[in-house]
Amino acid sequence: MGNGWHEWPLMVFTVLGQCVAGGFIVMALALMTGVSERAQQKRVHWAMIVLWILMGIGFMASVLHLGSPLRAFNSLNRIGDSALxxxxxxxxxxxxxxxxxxxxxxxxxxxxxxxKIWMVLTMILGVFFVWMMCKVYLIDTVPTWYSAYTPLSFFLTMFIGGPLLGYLLLRVAGVQGWGMRLLPAISLLAIVMSTVVVMLQSMELATIQSSIAQASALVPQYGALMSWRLVLLAAALVCWIVPQLKGGLASPAVLTFAFVLMIAGELIGRGVFYGLHMTVGMAIAS
Incomplete structure (x- = not known):
């Protein structure tokens, strides 16, 4: 039993990777459809360096999970056969x-x-990357992960964090188009869907058990942790949306704070996910 914090390198890797994939899609679409001024395009391009820094941090975290950087290349030995x-x-x-x-x-x-073609290709690769993350955990011998809630949770992180990250970097670049106002709605919808997933998953966990334990007992603080996660996500959304409701736009500083809150919330959720690891032989789905 635990809360999954021992898997913090994977928590950082998956959450940042999903946010970067979503953030790139937002910024690429802005470049292709809404940002026409040459000077502004250059500012957007330079702001995108943050995406690759975050992606680099994520990969460095994943290497730490392997125990030794020298093992990183071994993880590529079975491309096509191994989900990892x-x-x-x-x-x-x-x-x-x-x-x-x-x-x-x-x-x-x-x-x-x-x-433009290159950006479209990169967007597709980002979505494919998130799907490959999902495949790693869709293991039929781990009933607590082997469900639709795993890919839903991973892609919802992309839709929660990606728009906020993209919005933040576009604001830093001085972009203020009308399309920017749609991004908070996307994250809001994703948070609502994520809340539904949390409730449905908590019900499903009660049906997975062994002769000695229930899956719902793997993370005793499941309800409290997920509540804190949703509080942090809601707080991030408030920081983002309230300035718009007042007729303005949130400043980059406020958006950065909102993004930190969002990352904290998603890390809590991902920690719970890893804490729910439970293999067959010790557990069966009823």
Missing amino acids: SNEIASGSVFFAVGGFWWLITVLGKMPQALG
């Missing part, structure tokens, strides 16, 4: 393709037409 290898490979490709696009773009060497 596929996850690392897809994440590396997303990181490399997106990072290379960014580098060529900020150097002013990227043709406009090719740049």
